[in-house]
Amino acid sequence: xDENKRNTNYKLYVESKVPKTKAWPSLFKAFLLGGLICALGxxxxxxxxxxFPNLSESETxxxxxxxxxxxxxxxxxxxxxxxxxxxxxxxxxxxxxGFSNSISSPAIEFKxxxxxYGICVKMFTIAGPxxxxxxxxxxxAGFIGLFI
Amino acid sequence: xxxxxxxxxxxxxxxxxMVGPLEGEGPLKDYFDYILKDDTLKEKTFEKxxxxxxxxxxxxxxxxxxxxxxxxxxxxxxxxxxxxVSSSFTAxxxxxxxxxxxxxxxxMAEALALSAxxxxxxxxxxxIAGTCTHFSSAERQYRFPLELGNQRxxxxxxxxxxxxxxxxxxxxxxxxxxxxxxxxxxxxxIDDVNNMGAAMAPAASDTICTxxxxxxxxSNDYDFIATGxxxxxxxxxxxxxxxxxxxxxxxxYADCGCMMFNKTQRVFMGGSGAGCSAxxxxxxxxxxxxxxxxxxxxxxxxxxxxxxxxxQQGDTIPGIAHAVELEYVGxxxxxxxxxxxxxKSNKLKENKHSKRKS
Numbered sequence: 001x002d003e004n005k006r007n008t009n010y011k012l013y014v015e016s017k018v019p020k021t022k023a024w025p026s027l028f029k030a031f032l033l034g035g036l037i038c039a040l041g042x043x044x045x046x047x048x049x050x051x052f053p054n055l056s057e058s059e060t061x062x063x064x065x066x067x068x069x070x071x072x073x074x075x076x077x078x079x080x081x082x083x084x085x086x087x088x089x090x091x092x093x094x095x096x097x098g099f100s101n102s103i104s105s106p107a108i109e110f111k112x113x114x115x116x117y118g119i120c121v122k123m124f125t126i127a128g129p130x131x132x133x134x135x136x137x138x139x140x141a142g143f144i145g146l147f148i
Numbered sequence: 149x150x151x152x153x154x155x156x157x158x159x160x161x162x163x164x165x166m167v168g169p170l171e172g173e174g175p176l177k178d179y180f181d182y183i184l185k186d187d188t189l190k191e192k193t194f195e196k197x198x199x200x201x202x203x204x205x206x207x208x209x210x211x212x213x214x215x216x217x218x219x220x221x222x223x224x225x226x227x228x229x230x231x232x233v234s235s236s237f238t239a240x241x242x243x244x245x246x247x248x249x250x251x252x253x254x255x256m257a258e259a260l261a262l263s264a265x266x267x268x269x270x271x272x273x274x275x276i277a278g279t280c281t282h283f284s285s286a287e288r289q290y291r292f293p294l295e296l297g298n299q300r301x302x303x304x305x306x307x308x309x310x311x312x313x314x315x316x317x318x319x320x321x322x323x324x325x326x327x328x329x330x331x332x333x334x335x336x337x338i339d340d341v342n343n344m345g346a347a348m349a350p351a352a353s354d355t356i357c358t359x360x361x362x363x364x365x366x367s368n369d370y371d372f373i374a375t376g377x378x379x380x381x382x383x384x385x386x387x388x389x390x391x392x393x394x395x396x397x398x399x400x401y402a403d404c405g406c407m408m409f410n411k412t413q414r415v416f417m418g419g420s421g422a423g424c425s426a427x428x429x430x431x432x433x434x435x436x437x438x439x440x441x442x443x444x445x446x447x448x449x450x451x452x453x454x455x456x457x458x459x460q461q462g463d464t465i466p467g468i469a470h471a472v473e474l475e476y477v478g479x480x481x482x483x484x485x486x487x488x489x490x491x492k493s494n495k496l497k498e499n500k501h502s503k504r505k506s
Contacts, residue, residue, distance in 0.1 A: 006336065007336050010336040010338075010350070011336075011338065013385075013388075014338065014343070014346040014385065017346075017381060017384060017385060018302070018303055018343065018346075018381065019302045019381075020302075021301070021302055076295045076297075077295075079295060081295065081297045082294065082295050082296060082297045083297075084297060085297015085299070086297065086298070086299055089299045092297050093297070093298075101295070101296060101297050102296060104295070105294070105296040105297075106296075108293070109288055109293035109294060110288075112192065112193045126292065126293075126296065
C-alpha cells in the first residue's frame with residue numbers, strides 16, 4: 001500500500017519535471033510540411049492531367065500517388081526522409097509519404113536478416129497496425145452503409 | 149554487507165576508450181583514446197560493428213597497459229544486445245575465459261566490481277572488464293528503424309556508439325579500487341521507455357546512499373561522483389531524491405550521459421547505454437585520477453532492466469545501479485601526500501640550486 005502511494009507520488013513528481021513539447025511551433029511545422037507535401041501531390045496531379053488528358057481522374061490520381069510514394073522511398077533510402085520527419089512530425093506522417101516511409105524504412109533496416117525473415121516479415125511492423133485498423137474500419141463502415 | 153571493501157591493493161592498471169563520430173564531437177573529445185570516423189567499422193551489419201568495436205577496445209586496453217593477452221586471466225563483460233552477443237562473440241575471438249553479465253547500462257560497474265573482488269581474493273592477477281554499445285544496433289533492437297521519420301519525445305536519450313575497457317590488476321598504478329557496492333533492483337513504477345532517467349534515478353539514489361553510509365563518508369568527501377546515464381532529467385531527479393535523504397550533490401556530481409554531448413547536439417536528455425559510463429570512466433575520469441586531480445571518485449553506473457517484451461506488456465521499468473569507488477594513490481608509496489610535499493621541497497631546492505649556479 002505504502003509502495004503504491006510512493007509510486008503515485010513519484011510519478012506525479014516526474015510528470016511535473018518532464019519538459020513539455022511546445023504545441024504551437026510543432027503544429028506550425030506540421031502544417032507547413034503537410035501542406036507542402038499535399039501541394040506537391042496536387043502539382044503532380046495537374047501535370048499528369050495536362051500531359052495525359054486521356055486518363056480518367058482516378059487513374060491520374062493513382063499515377064500521382066505512385067510518384068509521391070517513389071519519391072518518399074527514394075528519400076528514405078538515401079537517408080533524408082528521417083531528417084524531414086524529425087522536423088515536420090505529423091506533417092510528414094499523415095500524408096501517404098508517412099505510410100511509404102514506414103514500410104520502406106524497416107525493409108531497408110532488416111534486409112540484413114534475409115529476404116523472408118528480414119524484409120517480408122519486418123516490412124509491416126510499423127504500417128501493419130494502420131492496415132489492420134483501416135481494414136477493420138472499412139468493414140464496420142460497410143456494415144453501417146448496408147443498413148442505411 | 150552490500151558494500152564490499154577491497155582490502156588488498158587492487159589497481160586499475162589502465163583503460164582504453166573508443167567512441168563514434170558524433171560522440172567524438174562532444175566536450176570529451178580530447179580524452180578519448182580513439183574516435184571512429186566510420187561507425188560501421190567496415191562491417192556488414194551493425195551487430196557485427198558492435199562486436200568489432202568491443203574487440204578493438206579490449207585489444208587496445210591490453211596493449212595500452214603494457215601486457216599481452218596471455219597475461220589476462222578473465223574477461224568480464226556484457227552489452228545491451230539480446231543474449232549479450234557482442235561480448236560473447238568478442239570472447240570467442242579473444243579465447244579468454246569469459247564471465248558474461250547483464251545489468252543493462254550498469255554493466256561496466258558490475259564488471260569492475262567483480263574484477264576487483266576476484267583479484268582481492270587472489271583468484272587472478274590481471275583481468276579485463278569492458279563493455280560497449282552501438283547506437284544503430286540498440287536502436288533496431290529497442291526502437292524503430294533508423295530511417296523512419298518519427299519524432300522523439302523530449303525525455304528520450306541517445307544510445308552512444310562507443311565503450312571502454314579497464315585492465316584490473318595486482319600490478320601497481322596510480323588508481324586503486326577501494327570499495328564496491330552492488331545495488332538493489334528498485335522500481336518506482338515508471339513505465340515510459342522514453343524516460344529511462346526517471347526510472348533509474350531511485351536505484352542510483354539508493355546505491356549512493358548505501359555506499360556513503362557503509363563507507364561512513366559524505367558526498368563532499370568525493371572529488372567526483374559520476375552516474376552512468378541518467379541524462380539531464382534523471383540527474384535533476386537524483387539531486388532531488390538525494391536532498392530528501394539529506395545528501396547534497398553539488399558541483400562534484402555529474403552524469404556521464406550529460407558529459408558526453410554538447411548542448412548544441414540534438415541528443416535530447418543526453419547519452420545513454422552501457423558504453424556511456426565505460427567510455428567516460430576510461431577517458432576523462434581515469435585521466436583526472438592519473439593526474440591526481442581527482443583523489444576519490446565514485447562511479448555509479450545505472451541500468452534500466454526492462455526488455456521490449458515487458459515494456460509492451462505494460463510492465464514498469466526496474467532500475468539498478470552499482471557503485472565502484474576509485475582512489476588516487478601514488479605509484480610508489482602509500483603516503484602520497486608526504487610524497488608530494490617531498491617532491492615540492494625537492495623542486496624548491498633544485499630551483500635554489502639552479503639560481504645559485506646562474
